[in-house]
C-alpha cells in the first residue's frame with residue numbers, strides 16, 4: 042500500500058517497496074487526468090498550462106485502494122480535484138533514481154552475437170504477428186536483424202518496410218537502387234570497399250530504420266556487407282579514452298553533403314549522443330562527409346584524439362558482422378546505432394540492392410501497438426532518442 046504526505050508545494054509518495062518519490066504540486070496539476078482536463082489515454086489535453094497558477098499548492102491528498110489498483114486523490118488550492126493511478130505515478134516519477142532506472146541501457150554486441158547474427162524468416166515475419174514483433178524487438182535490442190528467404194524481386198524490401206512504417210522519401214527517392222555492374226562503366230559503379238559509417242549524418246534527421254534488400258548478385262561473387270554496433274565502439278572508446286569520448290559527446294561535428302543542382306545539406310551534431318545519465322543513445326559517424334567541427338580551442342587535441350580512435354575502432358574487423366547478401370536476403374538496422382559498409386566487390390556480373398528507410402518514431406509506434414495487441418510488456422521500450430545530441434553535457438554546463 043502506498044502512502045502520501047502533503048507537503049503543500051510537493052507530494053511525497055512512499056511506495057510499497059520503501060522507496061519515496063516527490064511530485065511537485067504544479068506538475069501534478071499540469072498532469073491532472075480528470076475528464077475536465079483531457080483524455081490522456083490518447084494523448085489529448087484540454088487543460089492548458091496558461092490557465093494554471095504556477096504557485097498552486099495541494100490542499101488535501103489521500104491514497105486509497107480501488108479494487109486492484111491504488112489511487113491518489115488530490116485537491117489543489119485552486120479547488121480543482123483529480124485522481125492519479127498509483128502505477129501511473131510510479132511509471133512517471135521523475136526523481137533521479139526513477140529516471141535513472143527508466144533510462145534505456147542498450148545491450149551491446151558480443152562475440153556470441155557476431156557468431157550468430159540475429160535473423161528471421163521472411164514468410165514468418167510477413168504472416169505471423171508474433172514473429173513480426175520478435176523481428177522488431179530484435180532491431181530494438183541489437184540494432185540489426187537479417188531477414189532471409191524473401192522473393193528476390195524488386196519491391197520486396199519495400200513491402201517489409203511498409204509493414205514497419207511509412208517509407209521515407211528523400212532526394213534519393215523512396216526506394217534507391219544500388220547497382221554495381223561489371224558490364225557497364227558508369228559513375229556510381231563503385232567496387233571499392235566502403236568503411237563502416239552511418240548514413241547521411243548531414244541531415245537534421247538521418248535515415249532511421251534502413252533496409253537493404255538483395256535482388257541480384259553473382260552467386261560466386263565476393264563482397265560482403267559489414268555491420269558494427271556503434272554503441273559498442275563508443276563504449277570501447279569511453280573505456281580507452283574517457284576524455285576523448287566526452288569531447289565527441291559534447292562538441293558538434295559539422296556534416297555536409299552538397300549535390301550538383303539545388304541540394305546543400307549541412308548540420309552540426311555530436312558524433313556520440315548521450316542521454317542525461319551518459320548512456321549512448323545515437324552515433325553519427327561518416328568521415329567522408331565531415332565538415333569543420335565547432336570545438337572549444339582548448340579541446341581540439343583531445344577531440345581529434347577521440348575522433349581518430351573512434352574511426353579506428355570502426356575499422357576493427359573483429360567487431361564486425363560480415364555477411365554476403367544473397368538474393369532474397371534483407372538487412373534491417375537502426376542507422377542511429379549501426380554502422381554499415383562493405384568489403385571490396387569481386388565478381389563478374391551484377392549486384393543489385395534496393396534500399397529504403399522508415400522513420401524511427403514510426404518503427405517504435407508499430408512496436409508499441411503490436412506489443413499491446415500481443416500482451417507483451419512495452420515498459421522496456423525507450424522513449425525515442427537517437428543521434429540528436431547529448432543531454433548530460435548541457436546539464437553539466439547548467440550546474441557549472
Ligand SMILES: [Zn+2]
Pocket residue numbers: 073074075076077078121122123
Ligand atoms: Zn483535472
